[in-house]
Amino acid sequence: xxxxxxxxxxxxxxxxxxxxxxxxxxxxxxxxxxxxxxxxxxxxxxxxxxxxxxxxxxxxxxxxxxxxxxxxxxxxxxxxxxxxxxxxxxxxxxxxxxxxxxxxxxxxxxxxxxxxxxxxxxxxxxxxxxxxxxxxxxxxxxxxxxxxxxxxxxxxxxxxxxxxxxxxxxxxxxxxxxxxxxxxxxxxxxxxxxxxxxxxxxxxxxxxxxxxxxxxxxxxxxxxxxxxxxxxxxxxxxxxxxxxxxxxxxxxxxxxxxxxxxxxxxxxxxxxxxxxxxxxxxxxxxxxxxxxxxxxxxxxxxxxxxxxxxxxxxxxxxxxxxxxxxxxxxxxxxxxxxxxxxxxxxxxxxxxxxxxxxxxxxxxxxxxxxxxxxxxxxxxxxxxxxxxxxxxxxxxxxxxxxxxxxxxxxxxxxxxxxxxxxxxxxxxxxxxxxxxxxxxxxxxxxxxxxxxxxxxxxxxxxxxxxxxxxxxxxxxxxxxxxxxxxxxxxxxxx
Numbered sequence: 134x135x136x137x138x139x140x141x142x143x144x145x146x147x148x149x150x151x152x153x154x155x156x157x158x159x160x161x162x163x164x165x166x167x168x169x170x171x172x173x174x175x176x177x178x179x180x181x182x183x184x185x186x187x188x189x190x191x192x193x194x195x196x197x198x199x200x201x202x203x204x205x206x207x208x209x210x211x212x213x214x215x216x217x218x219x220x221x222x223x224x225x226x227x228x229x230x231x232x233x234x235x236x237x238x239x240x241x242x243x244x245x246x247x248x249x250x251x252x253x254x255x256x257x258x259x260x261x262x263x264x265x266x267x268x269x270x271x272x273x274x275x276x277x278x279x280x281x282x283x284x285x286x287x288x289x290x291x292x293x294x295x296x297x298x299x300x301x302x303x304x305x306x307x308x309x310x311x312x313x314x315x316x317x318x319x320x321x322x323x324x325x326x327x328x329x330x331x332x333x334x335x336x337x338x339x340x341x342x343x344x345x346x347x348x349x350x351x352x353x354x355x356x357x358x359x360x361x362x363x364x365x366x367x368x369x370x371x372x373x374x375x376x377x378x379x380x381x382x383x384x385x386x387x388x389x390x391x392x393x394x395x396x397x398x399x400x401x402x403x404x405x406x407x408x409x410x411x412x413x414x415x416x417x418x419x420x421x422x423x424x425x426x427x428x429x430x431x432x433x434x435x436x437x438x439x440x441x442x443x444x445x446x447x448x449x450x451x452x453x454x455x456x457x458x459x460x461x462x463x464x465x466x467x468x469x470x471x472x473x474x475x476x477x478x479x480x481x482x483x484x485x486x487x488x489x490x491x492x493x494x495x496x497x498x499x500x501x502x503x504x505x506x507x508x509x510x511x512x513x514x515x516x517x518x519x520x521x522x523x524x525x526x527x528x529x530x531x532x533x534x535x536x537x538x539x540x541x542x543x544x545x546x547x548x549x550x551x552x553x554x555x556x557x558x559x560x561x562x563x564x565x566x567x568x569x570x571x572x573x574x575x576x577x578x579x580x581x582x583x584x585x586x587x588x589x590x591x592x593x594x595x596x597x598x599x600x601x602x603x604x605x606x607x608x609x610x611x612x613x614x615x616x617x618x619x620x621x622x623x624x625x626x627x
Contacts (some may be wrong), residue, residue, distance in 0.1 A: 138508040162576045181214065181241045181250040187224060188288040189253055189323030195219040195323035197239055201280045205329070206290035207315040214241040214330055215280030215292055218254060228258035230412070232257060235276035242329050244318045251322035253337035255292065255309055256331060265325075269414045270336050271296045271307060283351045286566035288313030288391045290329065291403055293337075293381060302345045306383055309334040312365050330361035330367035337381055337397055348384040353377060363402040363545045382412070427509075434596035436602075440568035442539050444476045449494065454572075455484045455513035458538060461492040464500040469494065478563070480601040482513045485536075485540070503533035506619055507551035507558050511537050513569050514589070514610070521615035532619060540570050545577050552582040557626040559587045559618045563610060566590040587618035 180196060184190020197216040205211035218239025221598040227234055232521055239254040256263060257271030266272060277296040284290055290311040297304025308334040320327035356375035364373040379399040384392045394413040397406045442450045449471065453459040459477050466473045491498060500515070501522050510518040515536045522532040533555055535547060552558060558578060560571035571588040578584060605611055 135446075136537065141548075142161050173594045176247075179247060179250065181216075181243075182252050184237075184248050184252070184323075187220075189251060191218075191220040191252070191323065193220055193223040193488050195222060199278070199284040200281065202549050203282045203284035203290055205290070205313040205315070206284050206286050207313045210244060210246040210318070210574070211288075211313050211315065211329060212241075212243040212247055213282060213284075213290045213292070213313075214243075215255075215282045215294070216241065217278050217280065218252075221254065221258055222258065224260050226412060227263075228259065235299060238280050238292070238296075240275045240292070240323050242321075242327060244320075245330065245400070251327070253322050255294070255334075257296070257334065265331055269334050269336060272306070274298055279304060279347065279349055281349050281351050283353045283403070285353045285379070286355055286377060286512060287372075288315055289374070290404060291351055291353060293351045295346050295349060295383075297340070297345070300338070302342050304340045304346055304382065305336050306338040306340075306349055306381070307334055307336055308351070308379075308381065308399075308403050308406075309469060311597075312367050314368050317370065319434050320355055324426040332365055333403075335403055335406065338383070338385075338395065338409050342386065345386040346383055347386055350382045352380040352382075354379075361401045363404055374402065377402060379403055381406070382484065385514060427569060436591050436596060437565045437568075438474070438476060438570075439540060439570055443568070444571060445472070447471055448541060449539070450476065450513040451494065452476045452509075453538055454512060454536050455482055457486045457488065457490065458492060458536075462494075462538070465494050478601065479517055480513075484517050485516060485519070492538070495539045495542045495544060497535050497537040497539070497547040499533065499535050499547070501532065501534035504555055505531045505557070506622060507533040507535060507555045507614060508561060508619070509535045509537050509548065509551065509574055510561040511540060512563050513605075514563055514615075517610075517612040518561050518615055520612035521619065524612065524616050525619055530619065530623070537570070537574070540573055543573050543577070544578050548574055548577050549582055552584045555584075557585045557621055557622045559589060559615060561589040561610070561615050561618075563605070564590050568591060583623045587622040589615050589618050 148504060153336060182191050185192045196216050200214055200216040202212060202214035205264045216239045218234050219236050221234045221237045226232060237258040239252060240255050241252045243249050243250045254541040255267030256265040259275055262523050274296045275298050277294055279295045281293045282290060292309040294302055294307060296307055312332050312453050314328045314330060317328050338346060354377040356377045360375045362375050364371050382394065382396045385395050386392050393411055395409045397409045398413050399406045401453060430432065439450065442448050451462045453462045461474050501549065508522060517536050523536050533549060537544060560574050562570035564570060566588040570592060575586055589610055597604060
């Protein structure tokens, strides 16, 4: 616990910013927030499956599901999407006179921002007689599914999926690359005369009858120092572009419910892939994958996961405040039987704890004592809460700071003691304030010892793209926002 006489000194010998560095940090954070885009406005629904002839349409009006879409980095009106596509079920031309086919990976393109679409299939489907299809490593397989589409720099698109024979479970994991030439706003997709050109398909991993590959995900980084390059010859003059790291993760099913999580990287825009790395041992649970790379984008911000995890019966939910606490959480979970969510961010945060700092699932830790109000926080907000307490101390306000790393099961005793002894509570979370951590605290307070409360977190809005600390400032989740919440709750306490 921090002492009131030495706020900047942690008895656990955690790394604390010196006053000069802290002043620089606060000055930088006080800069104007980044400009935020206008909220999206829903438009008219558009049928992406256009046409009734093969290969540029679906004459059988079959179904499509599990869509994935990306926007060209060269032209925001150029879109490429994928979906499980069942037009191949009734498409004639199967080997050995087979009457009914299986699903394949649908390919959908728009060149006017989604107002109109053309659709076809990723080359290599069983009935495909095109040169690209016959040369594809997917040729010979009867089914494909689980599309994942991501955009790279220089107009690149990466389309991943699984391809397999349903009767044997033999299959592979593939990535098909496309390049947006951005040389026109039209052209037939079926005749390969459109601006988004097919640039080849590569196998990332191969399964066996006993190890089925499933649940792929792709993450794309921007080119960085030392990046490799790739030359494309897909129309017009050859184009050589720098390649950002490309990551693919997937689940490898080794039994009816046993899975391993695998990861591979490509440094040359999907041309070659490193040998897969096993991220998790075989576990008797159904594991999926998600990959996020680089500064936080709106699509990769999960600000609702506390709420989702809290309502699941038997689920444990932990949000460590730093690196050391995250390690302890993982070790504690390894000794625990049952489902657990450990929630932490990618951005580096100051280390507040050490190997000696206590950690126990379900028990909150008081890092700073106070009598005027209590700030209860989790995750990165613990650090910001300590900064806020330091600022309040200069005003003569003594704030208690509690690290409530376990959100479920939450430490009811510590919360009620804080309500009884300080008479006011501010919660701080990197999450929506509705149905999140603050709500969990309020559920206890309102039943057993009601006191004034304020909630710091996301206020019923979607995320924006930007750097993590910029976003915290823009969303009203900085130490200064905690201080303001403390002032409001103290006014109500009087």
